[in-house]
Amino acid sequence: MIAVQHAVDPLSVPSDAPExxxxxxxxxxxxxxxxxGxxxxxxxxxxETKGPDPALPLVRERMSSVKRKILxxxxxxxxxxxxxxxxxxWAFSADDSVQTGIMDVDICGPSIPTILGIASEQVHASSSGWSxxxxQDNLGVMSVGFMLPSSKDAIMWRGPKKNGLISQFLKDVDWGDLDYLLVDTPPGTSDExxxxxxxxxxxxxxGAVVITTPQEVALQDVRREIDFCRKVGIRVLGVVENMSGFVCPSCKTESQIFKPSTGGAKRMAVEMKVDYLGAVPLDPRIGKSADYGVSFLDEYPDSPASIAYMDIxxxxxxxLALCFIALILCP
Amino acid sequence: MAADETPVAKRLKSIKHIIIVCxxxxxxxxxSVSAQLALSLYASSPTARVGILDVDLTGPSIPRMLGLDGRGVLQSSEGWVPVYADGSEARLGCMSVGFLLKRKEDSVVWRGPKKNAMIRQFLSDVRWGELDYLVIDTPPGTSDExxxLLEHMAPVHSRLSAVIVTTPQAVALMDAMKCLSFTRTVNLPVLGLIENMSGYVCPCCGEVSNVFSTGGGREMARQEELTLLGSLPVDTELVTLLDAAESADSEQAADELSHGTERTFQLIDQYQRTSSSKLFKPIVEGVISALAVSSGTPQASSAEDAKIES
Known part of the structure; x- marks a missing residue:
């Protein structure tokens, strides 16, 4: 039987390396x-290459003013x-004293600008970097979506170019002092x-928050993602089950659109020994809010989905706080 | 000249149409559209030979959907043998990186060059044999994979075409537009657009909810002068069928081989009983007739009397 090989440490293979x-x-x-060759x-x-990447000190300096980084x-x-x-x-930045940044590293399909309602904005460069x-005052965003001449344009880049942009997002963006930097990633386990x-x-x-839907086809991919986190040494903060159940607006009966045929995220979390953070029901208004670029939590604060989001x-x-305490107690 | 042929061109010579689902x-x-397309093409004629290639290397879903989880790929003197979903009849071959993983939760953490090599191998080393259709399921985005694909298949470019899948939400349509720009840049003919997850029928009261908004696909097709091949609602029956398609544990794999025929007929029978398969019929007919037009060959009889519902 033919099988794929995973011999090398995936982190040390450069993006433009031979196969x-x-x-x-x-x-x-x-x-x-x-x-x-x-x-x-x-x-x-x-x-020479046994030493660190020259971009690393620059990234480290920029990131020294960011308290928490969550993928x-x-x-x-x-x-x-x-x-x-x-x-x-939105939830973090509801507190005026908390500075939050969102970095969208989905280069080929950036959705963050649309969801946040800032799709037509552009990035400006200043002496201290890209702004x-x-x-709102305390919620800054960086995405490749701000850099395209038109939203119809496709970015057809191979790995090395995508990596170049990601390193720029980390070292050239003037994030300022941040309490949280949230990194939105594309699907898969690859270059980005x-x-x-x-x-x-x-x-x-x-740490990383892992999102899934209840059906096995999605869980399969999520198990691989958790395996990836373990390979590269990232703590999994927990798993969120999205689109879990749908309440019919007419008869109020809940039905499962994506049936958890193998026990859903809850059972997967137990099997993979990670925390289960909760489930968010499918609400058509969530998608609609995303299309219009408004905060679902602000628009429908009393809906079951908002309550589920807030709990999560x-x-x-x-x-995160527990991790922080653990770090202080046993550094 | 035969000497100039790349291994990929040589291998793909015996394939009539290549459809890229993106x-x-x-x-x-x-x-799920790729799987349905393959199943429907398979059912479109008793002699149709179909292949399905899954190039989503970091998140392969096709094996699960066709109930082929846990199966392995064998090497023969003529190359890798695809996994046949219909057992001994061998009309529906499938190849995916999922068959090459030792454990199903193993992650494939690869950068571009390795993905490129794997795709080249899939295209040049798999012994598809004579195929009427090869359906290629791609990962999201417009990147390495x-x-x-297009680079390696350049010698057979005239047989390539694409189907674009989207949901009706604005966010998805925006990405579908990017995909369309991509096909235009690389000069890939688009057979049409499929709007998926367009509405959900409550199993309790029958009320149709537009879970992911509605009509966006039709609007995009109109603006961009594309054919809207069809709209598919969310079909829980189909989700369950493709999701729970019974997997074979590796120890059962041998046993599985002998029962393969019987079991997949089950999958296709079950599929044909879902409401999606009925909606998918005009889509497949649309695909077949579009292919016949683009390649200039006489149409298959089933396509001629097809009524493509708009």
Whole structure:
């Protein structure tokens, strides 16, 4: 039987490496058969690459004024990563004294600008770097969506170009002092994810919130995403089950659109030994709010979905605080 | 000249039509549409031979949907043998990175160059044999996988076409537009647009709720002068069927092989009983006739008397 191989440390393979690159930090760097013909073979062989990436100190400096960095992940697309990120941003920034930033690293399909209602804005450069677009005083956003001439334009980039932009988002954006930086990611476990983890390696990511929907097809991908987090050493703050149940607006009966045929996120969380943060029901008004770029939490504060969101956001903050205490007690 | 042919071109020579299913956004139902397209094309004629290739390398869903979880790929002297969903009849072949993973929760953490290599291998090393249709399910976005696919398939470009899947929400339509720009940039003919998750029928009272808004696909098709192949509502029956398609544990795999025929007929029978399959019929007929027009070959008889509902 044929099987894929995972031999090398995924974090140390450069984005433009040949397909069997052993990783720049490996003992074999510059010396394997795969290295023959690689433009960087000499550099690898000289041992220089065992040192850190030159962008890392710049990222570290920028990120030193950011207290908490949270990734929003999911193996599967369309489960509500961006919507959740936006709600989290709105909920955090409801407190005037909390500064929040949202960074959208979904380069090929940026949805954050639309969901936050700032799709027509542009990024301005100043002497201290690129200024994020502000939704309100204490909620700054950076996305590739602000840099396109038209929303119809497709970005057809391969990995290395995407990585270049992500490093710029981290080192060139003038985030200022932030309490939270939320990173919205594209689906999958590929270039964008590896890059963000790599660049933030020295600045410590506080953890990742993993979003899923109840059906097994999505859970399968989410298990892979959790496996990825373990491989690269990111703490999973918890799993959120989105689109869980639908209440018919006419007869008020709840039905399961995406049936949890294998026990849903709750059972998956137990199996994978991660926390289960809660479930958000499917409400057509959530999608509509996202299309119009308004905050669902503000528009419908009493709906069951808003209450579910707030519970999840509270437990996320609680988990973060626990992590923080644990860090102080046993550094 | 045969000497100039790339391995991919050589391998794909025996495939009549290649349909790429794409969408800018994730989770709009590319994989379920691909699976339905493959099943419906398979059912469209008793001799149709269909292949389905899943190039979503970091999130393969096709094996689960076709009930092929846990199966493995075998090597033969002529290349990798696809996993046949219909057992011994061997008319519906399937290839996915999901078949190459030792444990199903293993993540595939690859950067572009490795993904590119895997796609090239899928295209050049899989022994599809003679195929009428090869359906390619892609990951969301317009990045490495898509560029690699088109790059490697450049020698067979005249047989390529695309189907774009979207949901009616503005957010998804925006990404679908990006996908359309992509197909235009790379000169890929678009057969049409499928609007998925367009409404949900409450199983209790029958009320139709527009869970993800409505009509967006039709509007986009009109503005961009695309064919709207059809609108599909959320069908819980289908979700359950594709989701729970019984998986084979690896120890049962051997046992599975002998029972393969019987079991997949079940999948296709079950599929044909869902309401989605009825809605999908005109879509497939639309696809077949669009393909016949674009390649200039006489139409298949089933397509000729097809009434494409608008």
């Amino acid at each position: 069997h690159c052993p990783g720049t930090e490996s003992e074999l760097a510059g010396k394997t058969d795969a290295c023959a 690689c433009a960087n073979q000499d550099i690898c062989a000289s041992g 929003v992940l999911s193996g599967k697309g369309g489960v509500g990563k961006s919507t959740f990120t936006a709600q989290l941003g 994020p677009v502000y939704v 994810h590896l890059s963000i983890v790599q660049y933030l390696k020295e600045s410590d990511i506080d 956001i509270d437990s996320t903050q609680f988990t | 969408s800018g956004k994730g989770g709009v139902g590319k994989s 898509h560029l690699s």
